[in-house]
Amino acid sequence: MSHVETADMTSEAPRYATAGDYVQLMKPRIMMLVVFTGLAGLVSAVGVTGVSINPLMAAIATLAIALGSGAAGAINMWYDADIDAIMKRTSTRPIPSGAVPREEAIALGLVMSGVSVLLMWLASNAVAAALLAISIAYYGWFYTMLLKRRTPQNIVIGGAAGAFPPVIGWAVVTGSAPLDAWLLFAIIFFWTPPHFWALSLLAHGEYKKANVPMLPVTHGAGTTRNQILVYTLLLAPLALAPVLTGLGGVIYAAAAAVLGLVFVKLAVDVWRSDAGAVPVQTEGAKAAKRLFAFSILYLFLLFAALIVEHGFGAYFVMPGL
Amino acid sequence: MTETPRTPPQPDERARQAQKKRNLWLALALFGFVILVGVTTIVRLADSELGPDVGFYWSNPPQDNSRSMPDLPAGDESQSEEGRNK
Known part of the structure; x- marks a missing residue:
C-alpha cells in the first residue's frame, strides 16, 4: 500500500501517491539539465570525431542518462527524507509530504539504476555504461551519504556527479573519454x-x-x-x-x-x-x-x-x- | 474462549483508485522497458557485422573456398624414401 498519513498532522485526508509524485522523486528539473548536457557531449563527439551513431541508439542512450539521473535523485530523496522534512523548500517533496513511502523511493532508485546502466550498455558500449554507473554511485552514495552532511566542501566535490553527463554522451559515440x-x-x-x-x-x-x-x-x-x-x-x-x-x-x-x-x-x-x-x-x-x-x-x-x-x-x- | 478473526483494513475507494493508477503506470513502464530492450537488440544485431547478409539469427559465416592453400615446406626426400621402404 502506498499511502501514508501526511507529515502535516493538521490535514485530515491522507495523501495518495500519483504518477506525478514518482516523477518528482526523480528530480525532473535536474534531469533536464543532465539530459541536455549529455546530449551536447553526444552531438559534439559526432561533430568532432566524425563517428556516426544510429539515431535510435543515441535516443535510447539519452533516455538511459535521464533514467540514471532519476535513479540517483530517488536514492538522494530516500536518504535525505529526514532533512527534507525539516526544510521548508523541500518539505513538500513526495516522501516528507507522505505521498510516497521511503522504501518505495529506494526500490525505484535501485531498480532504475540497474535499468539505466543495462539500457546504456545495450544501446552503446561498456565504457558509457560504466561511466553512468559511476555517476549514479557518485551522487547517490558518495555525495548524498558521505559528503553532504560531513563537509562544507560537499558541493565542490559532489559537483563532479553532475559533471559526468557530457563525458557519458561522448563515450556513447566513441567508446572513450578524450x-x-x-x-x-x-x-x-x-x-x-x-x-x-x-x-x-x-x-x-x-x-x-x-x-x-x-x-x-x-x-x-x-x-x-x-x-x-x-x-x-x-x-x-x-x-x-x-x-x-x-x-x-x-x-x-x-x-x-x-x-x-x-x-x-x-x-x-x-x-x-x-x-x-x-x-x-x-x-x-x-x-x-x-x-x-x-x-x-x-x-x-x-x-x-x-x-x-x-x-x-x-x-x-x-x-x- | 473464542477469538474473533482479524480482518485486514480495507483501503477506501480513493486509495483503490490511486493504487490502480500506479499499477497501470508500472505496467506501462515494464512494457516500455521490454520494448526498448527488444528494439535495441534488433537494431544492434542489424548494425553488427553479422548484419543483414546473414540474417537475424547467427550462423557460421560462409566458407571461402576460392582461397588457395599455402605451399607446404619442402620435405627431406631421403627421409621420405626411407619411410616408403619401411
Whole structure:
C-alpha cells in the first residue's frame, strides 16, 4: 500500500501517491539539465570525431542518462527524507509530504539504476555504461551519504556527479573519454559551486536548521561570497578552453566570452553585496537570486552553442587558431 | 474462549483508485522497458557485422573456398624414401 498519513498532522485526508509524485522523486528539473548536457557531449563527439551513431541508439542512450539521473535523485530523496522534512523548500517533496513511502523511493532508485546502466550498455558500449554507473554511485552514495552532511566542501566535490553527463554522451559515440569530454566535465564542475552557493546564501537558515554543513552555515556568508567569485573567475576562462582544442568554434567562443563576462559581473555584484545576511529580503538577496537564475541560463546557452555548432553544421573554426 | 478473526483494513475507494493508477503506470513502464530492450537488440544485431547478409539469427559465416592453400615446406626426400621402404 502506498499511502501514508501526511507529515502535516493538521490535514485530515491522507495523501495518495500519483504518477506525478514518482516523477518528482526523480528530480525532473535536474534531469533536464543532465539530459541536455549529455546530449551536447553526444552531438559534439559526432561533430568532432566524425563517428556516426544510429539515431535510435543515441535516443535510447539519452533516455538511459535521464533514467540514471532519476535513479540517483530517488536514492538522494530516500536518504535525505529526514532533512527534507525539516526544510521548508523541500518539505513538500513526495516522501516528507507522505505521498510516497521511503522504501518505495529506494526500490525505484535501485531498480532504475540497474535499468539505466543495462539500457546504456545495450544501446552503446561498456565504457558509457560504466561511466553512468559511476555517476549514479557518485551522487547517490558518495555525495548524498558521505559528503553532504560531513563537509562544507560537499558541493565542490559532489559537483563532479553532475559533471559526468557530457563525458557519458561522448563515450556513447566513441567508446572513450578524450580531453574534450573532460573539458566539458570541468566546466560543469567549476560551474556548480557558484550556482549552488548562490542558492544556499538565500536558504542558509534552512540548512542550519537541518544541520547540513553548507558553506554559509559553517564559514559565513562573507566567505561564501568570496568563494563564489573565485570559482566564477576560474570558470569564465575555463569555458573558453574548448575553443583552443577545436571543440568550440566561433559561435561557442562568442557565447562563452559574453556569458562569462555577465557571469563574472553578477558574481561581483553578489561579492559586493550583503547576500546571506539576515534579514533575507535585501538587495544582496536579489543579487544572489539573479546569479542563481543566470547560472542556469549560462550552462544551458553554453552547451546549446555546442549543439548548434556540431548538430546543425554551424561550426566555423576560430580565425587565428 | 473464542477469538474473533482479524480482518485486514480495507483501503477506501480513493486509495483503490490511486493504487490502480500506479499499477497501470508500472505496467506501462515494464512494457516500455521490454520494448526498448527488444528494439535495441534488433537494431544492434542489424548494425553488427553479422548484419543483414546473414540474417537475424547467427550462423557460421560462409566458407571461402576460392582461397588457395599455402605451399607446404619442402620435405627431406631421403627421409621420405626411407619411410616408403619401411
